[in-house]
Structures are given as structure tokens and as C-alpha cells.
Amino acid sequence: MGRLLNQQEQRTNDILQQPQETSLQTEQQIQQQQSIGNILKNTEQTDELVCRQQHQINNILQVIQKAYQSGYEVMRHVEKSTRENDQDxxxxxxxxRQxxxxxxxxxxxxxxxxMLA
Structure with a gap:
């Protein structure tokens, strides 16, 4: 009989622990979902940041290209002037000499x- 009582007690304890385990599992799932949500949010923010940085880099490259083009044009003008000055x-x-x-x-x-005079 003591053994039967122990078995019933064990079953009761098992049944009582099941909701705790279930609630613990649910809590863990909620935490995992929140973590996944945070990861997705961070990923979106990172993507936005990368897009902004790429846009800034493209703007910088355009400025560099314009500066290069301007510098190239100035260099060509200087070369032309130098040639003209050399010719001059x-x-x-x-x-x-003349x-x-x-x-x-x-x-x-x-x-x-x-002598003629």
C-alpha cells in the first residue's frame, strides 16, 4: 500500500509539474520568438544602414569622378598652354634671332x- 501511495504521489507530482513544464516551454518559445524578432529587426536596421552607406559611397565616388574630370580638364588646359607657350x-x-x-x-x-660718304 505504501508503494501504491508512492506511485500515486509520483503521478500527482508528474501531473502538477506538466503545466509548469508546459509554461516553461511556452516561456522559452516566447523568448525565442522575441529573440528572432529582435534579430530580424536588427537585420532590417543593418540593411538600412548598409543601403545608406552605399548611397553615401556612391555620392563620394561621384564627387571623386567630378574632381578627377575637373583635374583632368585643368591638366589638359595646362598642357595645351604649355605647348602654346613652348611654341611662343x-x-x-x-x-x-631675326x-x-x-x-x-x-x-x-x-x-x-x-664708307660711301
Missing amino acids: SSLQEMLQ RHEFDRILTVKSRAQA
Whole structure:
């Protein structure tokens, strides 16, 4: 009889513990669902952040591209100006040589005129 009482007591305890176990399982499931919800929310926030960062990076790349293009255009202008200046300096050198030759011719002419006089 004592054994039967122990078995009934054990069954009663088992039955009483089942709702606790069930409520514990339910609580764990709720916590897991909340964790999953938090993970999804964090993932969405991360995705939004990544999209904003990509947009900012694209803007930066556009600015860099425009700066590169402007710099390239300035460089081309400087090269062109340098070539023109080089040509100008070459022309200036030629002009100086021509002036020097002209001065020599004038000197020779003046001497010749002095000799004729």
C-alpha cells in the first residue's frame, strides 16, 4: 500500500509539474520568438544602414569622378598652354634671332653708308 501511495504521489507530482513544464516551454518559445524578432529587426536596421552607406559611397565616388574630370580638364588646359607657350617661346627665340640678324644687317648697312660718304 505504501508503494501504491508512492506511485500515486509520483503521478500527482508528474501531473502538477506538466503545466509548469508546459509554461516553461511556452516561456522559452516566447523568448525565442522575441529573440528572432529582435534579430530580424536588427537585420532590417543593418540593411538600412548598409543601403545608406552605399548611397553615401556612391555620392563620394561621384564627387571623386567630378574632381578627377575637373583635374583632368585643368591638366589638359595646362598642357595645351604649355605647348602654346613652348611654341611662343620658340617663336620668341626665332624673333630674337631675326632681330639680331636685322641689327647686324643695319650695322653693316651703316658701315657701308659711312664708307660711301
